[in-house]
Amino acid sequence: IGLPEAQLDMVEPSVIWDNLRRRRLEFEHPSKKKCETLAHVRVLLADDAPDSLRLYERVLSRAGARVTCASDGRQAVECFTEGTFDLVLLDVHMPVLDGLGAARMIRELAPSLPVLALTASPVEHDHAKSLQAGFNDHLVKPISSLDLIEACSWWTRCQRSNEAGVDDRRRAG
Numbered sequence: 001i002g003l004p005e006a007q008l009d010m011v012e013p014s015v016i017w018d019n020l021r022r023r024r025l026e027f028e029h030p031s032k033k034k035c036e037t038l039a040h041v042r043v044l045l046a047d048d049a050p051d052s053l054r055l056y057e058r059v060l061s062r063a064g065a066r067v068t069c070a071s072d073g074r075q076a077v078e079c080f081t082e083g084t085f086d087l088v089l090l091d092v093h094m095p096v097l098d099g100l101g102a103a104r105m106i107r108e109l110a111p112s113l114p115v116l117a118l119t120a121s122p123v124e125h126d127h128a129k130s131l132q133a134g135f136n137d138h139l140v141k142p143i144s145s146l147d148l149i150e151a152c153s154w155w156t157r158c159q160r161s162n163e164a165g166v167d168d169r170r171r172a173g
Contacts (some may be wrong), residue, residue, distance in 0.1 A: 036146075047069040048091060050071070054091070063153075074097040077097065087116070115135050
């Protein structure tokens with residue numbers, strides 16, 4: 001996120017989230033936003049609200065992603081252990097196992113995989129909880145289709161760059 005790990009405990013969560021968003025926006029050229037694609041990106045999406053689940057699944061699928069859906073955190077972890085994914089989107093507040101618990105379990109199995117929080121709460125305290133649970137980003141609902149696709153695209157490109165051995169720090173500006 002552009003900050004030394006030793007300093008993360010001393011930094012306000014809002015500063016960390018602002019830095020993440022700024023890096024994501026600086027890396028994106030505005031003209032690219034119109035043609036973002038998630039072709040062949042395997043996404044695990046978990047949300048307990050059926051309407052949200054259908055909406056986000058449709059948006060991601062239309063952008064080219066292959067989406068696997070779960071309606072609670074436990075189902076998400078089960079799907080994750082049975083499949084291969086490039087990105088995970090988890091609603092923070094779900095029954096059975098919430099998104100924070102699911103993120104922790106997924107993070108243990110895949111430490112470098114992008115895991116993004118979806119929440120209706122813009123409260124900084126929730127952002128801090130998400131960061132502590134291992135989420136890479138915190139997306140606040142309602143989120144536009146364009147912003148959702150852009151965030152997913154950015155994080156999967158970062159993941160692929162890191163897997164290829166490209167130093168991601170140069171994107172911080």
